[in-house]
Amino acid sequence: MVIAIVAVLAILARPADKPAEPADRPAAGGSGGGQTMNPFAGLARRAPNDPLALGKPDAPVVILEYADFQCPFCGRHARETEPKLVQEYVDKGLVRIEWRDLPYLGAESNDAAAAGRAAAAQGKFWEFHNAVYAKERRVNSGSLNEDALRDIARSVGLDVARFDTDRASAATRAAVLRDQQEATSMGITGTPAFIVGDTPVVGAQPYEAFKQTIDRQLGAQ
Template structure:
């Protein structure tokens, strides 16, 4: 496929994604949570926000209160728990599922990926307490869309998390996510068949998978990245590790109570 054809196709996909922001069929009790997630996500991570991620209403709201505070069962059901999902890590039956809606061009997402996620993996995922499920939420234009589809394609060869690490490495997003650069990242990630990677990246299945994730995020009211759900509790922005730990520990208690 020529570069011009890819550009045209990417533009079409971007327009399609922008026009398909359909709300999820969620209960009325979730509306307040969805609005809070959307507002807090925007104020914490909007493109013109300051260099340091600020704490916000969604993150600060009762994270140390009772384990059921701020939890919405309808949102908890969004965890897919598919044991074969290449865009997830951790046991499918882990008591806590953290869903992350993120964009590879998002600086705050990169901060979470480099500074916080490794600690959560070591402390909770490796011990079977936590499962992390990734959702592609490209909102920064054509390169965001292309990177999302490339990450999905890497996952088809079992190298999503390696691609994720390469794409979020310090300084990686500044190099852009053009076609050649995405192939370089796939090679760095250890994707074995690069020709298949490019075919998958440009295929309909990748487009549909990314659209599904993005529509889910928009349906929740998320307007910026990163946005999270932890067993049905909204959390927005690249918060300190301690904030995530509080929310996860509360979710563990709730799961045990069940």
């Protein structure tokens, strides 16, 4: 894990909208053979039926996505890049995407993260995710305030009374905090940030950047 933290810290020094270079990967074992290991493998949860994940639990490559519902770059990724990743890799069983909450932009970010968890409790996290990111929103402008979140919940067919109860629960807030602490432990302080298998990728990079990283790892297996 120390190696993972150092690698991420080196990458995350870059601005969020700049390309990131792949992190160096340590050799496995130490007896030669040119094999490498994934220093981030322990972070992938691979839980069956995880409502905050897309793709098969045993997919060869897992993408960890650290994001904030108010982050404009996260929205760009959700609208422009993620659908292509789902079509070309997730739907074919090659990639799994696991969401991680990193609400760092203010109160509306924290409330939206809790709301996303409440949507997940009803099996509609990704519908909620897509509805939030469907348009650009000004940070802490009220576009994700209490009324807005409830409107989004209604629009994706949630039981709003249950939604309100779940997002206010201590368990929900604890789950969001766990993701935040995971990110912080690696020096991740901004969004979007991704760990694509064994490689940190920072910012709303184009589809081709993800494709290159994924294809390299699939080819090495």
